[in-house]
């Protein structure tokens with residue numbers, strides 16, 4: 218049948234075009250998901266699987282809070298099928314979504330219960346830069362149980378965008394939520410019996426982790442890691458660290474460890490890395506990054 222041959226050839230051409238890749242759904246034949254930064258990109262890839270094209274807006278190794286978008290990225294946001302972001306982390310992304318993708322933005326913070334932004338009575342106006350109107354802490358991804366809730370919500374949202382693959386999105390969402398549930402259990406049991414429950418961190422990113430596993434976070438800087446802590450804040454952190462017999466001051470790879478090192482030497486503690494996972498851990502993913510955080514916490518806090 219000559220008709221069938223023609224259809225077969227036309228079908229092959231379509232497949233070849235799709236394999237070349239592209240940045241719009243029309244080019245790839247798949248929804249294009251723009252993910253604002255690492256944990257959201259990881260989640261979009263897990264839940265979207267081969268049914269979507271995921272584009273990350275923040276390059277690995279770049280501190281995402283001060284991300285500026287290129288004109289091409291803004292154009293990408295305008296064309297994306299879905300933009301996954303957390304309002305309050307990156308003002309440039311918030312603005313691009315509001316202006317160009319208001320109906321296609323998925324603010325992950327709307328899918329989970331939020332906790333208040335850490336309050337620092339010593340913070341000057343400069344320290345609050347970029348976060349003036351933020352009343353909640355945006356670092357929701359540092360609690361695996363909230364990430365599990367988010368996986369399910371993202372599966373539902375992708376099914377709305379691309380109903381033909383609803384079952385696949387929901388199946389992958391369920392599997393991802395189960396993996397995150399296992400991680401949550403591991404962290405809860407690993408942090409249950411510890412000599413100390415106070416964590417002193419350079420960047421106040423671990424509010425949700427502390428909340429979930431009943432730890433007390435003392436943030437030296439603000440929720441924006443570039444903010445310089447005031448001398449009063451630093452003195453307060455040193456006082457608490459001594460009082461609570463803290464052995465370790467936590468720092469992170471993408472931010473200068475100077476402030477944490479000064480504090481550590483002042484109170485006789487050492488420093489260790491606690492990764493806020495705003496960028497992918499070297500050679501790892503969200504699960505392995507959180508597992509490394511669990512190991513660092515168990516050592517610093519003397520957990521059994």
Ligand SMILES: [Zn+2]
Pocket residue numbers: 282356420422440441442493495
């Ligand atoms: Zn942060």
